[in-house]
Amino acid sequence: MVENTRVVVVGGGYAGVMAANRLTQRDDVTVTLINPRPAFVHRIRLHQVVGGSQDAVVDFQEVLAEGVRLVVDTAARIDAAGRTVALAAGGSVGYDYLIYAVGSGSAHPRVPGAAEFAYPTATLEEAERLRAVLVAAPATAAVTVAGAGTLGIEIAAELAEAGRAVTLVCGEVLGPYLHPRVRRSVARRLARLGVTVLEGPDAKVTAVMLDAVQLGGGRELPSRVTIWTAGFGVPDLAARSGLSTDALGRLLTDETLTSVDDVRIVAAGDSAAPSDLPLRMSCQAAGPLGAHAADTVLSQIAGEHPAPIDVGFFGLCVSLGRRAATVQLASRDDTANGFSLRGRLAVKIKESSYQGLIRHLADEAREPGSYAWKLRDGRRRDLVQTTRGEAPATAERSSTAGRSSTAGRAATAGRAATAGRAAAER
Template structure:
């Protein structure tokens, strides 16, 4: 038997774990710090009290996958084992590194004490309690105007909250100007005050201070600015990019160890990572599993060929903007807004859970039809790309 260990039970990790069960001679263990699957796309809804944002793993995890509820603290690549917080180790023949992402460090003075991040289930639940306890008239400030910030601001404003959205640059920096205007109109209709170019210099218990000297009253400050990744790879002596994502070649194989493969937000293929999103996490999870299966079979793994369709941003329960993009993930002038956009957004979220469940029932069934041949062109012009590692034999240590 070949033992494969998957660290991280998000979209990438679950899809990879399920896909690995195609072979009867492979045992799959999934390590995740929580007993339930977290729908990160719904965490802003959890904050507003409109969804619990979790799914029972029994709905989406293949019967052949062993779930270990714990946290990995160190990867011993030489010894092929992972140390756990609860004590003990888990050995592996191959490891899929899918630890995901979370909030960036809150380095602004006072932010760590008085602002509330939203990138994890625990953080979102904590913020939910704070919001529920605050008077409806309490001023709420959302710092960061990417997709998460916009969705959180809209969700709270739709419930009658007084919300100010602070943009370090522009509203929705990924968006095309036409899509940005669509979102701005919806936020204005909901009563959200949007401040572009607002640099936060400090956060206090009841205010947010800006770089231009203004001080905004804020009884609840929500922090959505930036994402970081767990430092497990770096702490384990593996090569990472500047953000801490595991450096891999184009097959998603670690540049340090051909038995370690990465997927999702924590992967940096050729030091040219894709945008952090569940949209890319699922196909990367599938590809990581395929890379491991190819190595077990003694075959040369394929390189990634992944494009995207854009970004869909929810604007409360009754509207959304689906921003379309070119294959290289550059937003174009086309978007779908309003109720139709909301239908597209909700359908996509539900479909992602269904895809995980389908892969559990029929491993190998997931496919991704968006491709991007421009990535190869970029890599050809990029010096120092790590060559793809060679396939290993199917031997193992068990």
């Protein structure tokens, strides 16, 4: 009798749930999803949780295939040699293949006082804690948002629309991803909402105090509630487990999303660094990367060579309060251009993105293998080769399967550049 192949997915975000659902195509594969929460977090609604206009919790029954076993716990360590995942509550889960989809969270702030007095917002628990603080604070209390990437802009707009006095400290420039023309449009909308936007070389928070923030140049700004949205980090599970990571801590993989250390481990989503050239941390990339990770595992089970990733972008949706939004358009390689959509159309697109992400997961749960992504970037292979400075090399890697595949390591310069860019924008 042939035993089922055991696949464990670590992380139940957009990428992890997509991967888990897709793996159920085969009846001889058992899928276990390890996630620290009993419910799915619709992460791109967290700014609305902070503003009190929406919830971000979805029942796993709505998005997860019936055949997937859910283990509510935190993965403490991956034992690649023993093919087990140790759980924080005790015990372990064995696997034949593992998909590493632990996602991302708030980066640890290095600014003095930020860890003690500022409120991060990258997780559900952080957003709910901040919401409670805002509810308790007077309506006239000064609010400072540090960091002007997408999350910072969306939180500032949400709170200003609700009547809060908000200052957005950009750290050089508003919306680093945005094209200058689109950036000016976003700035005008924020101004209409009453948000004070601080840009320039001195628009950086250098210290956070209980009731104020200090900016570059020594300026002090009163702040009853300081919100920290400056950058994203990833869990250190891979590093703690002895696996190779990039400078930010993402799992290093080849172009098929297979770990450079072990062909039995495949990565997806924000925590993946294919060829040390990770895609922008975003829900846009999470779905395709989750599906591709599952396809890589299924190919390996079938004895076939996995395909390289080919994921393109359309741009970036930014909500500017409940009644306005901007859709920054981009080339498929994720380079922003001077075109954008605004007005009611942009609001509809932004709202449809909330619903669309959940629908994609639910559809894949009902019909595994049906999800397909239309946007592709055929130039990535050239980028990888150019970054290496040579043609892709094939390296032997030790594993119990005894297979060889592309090593997928890129130059250190490419690592530093892409790590900074990915952490700056969602």
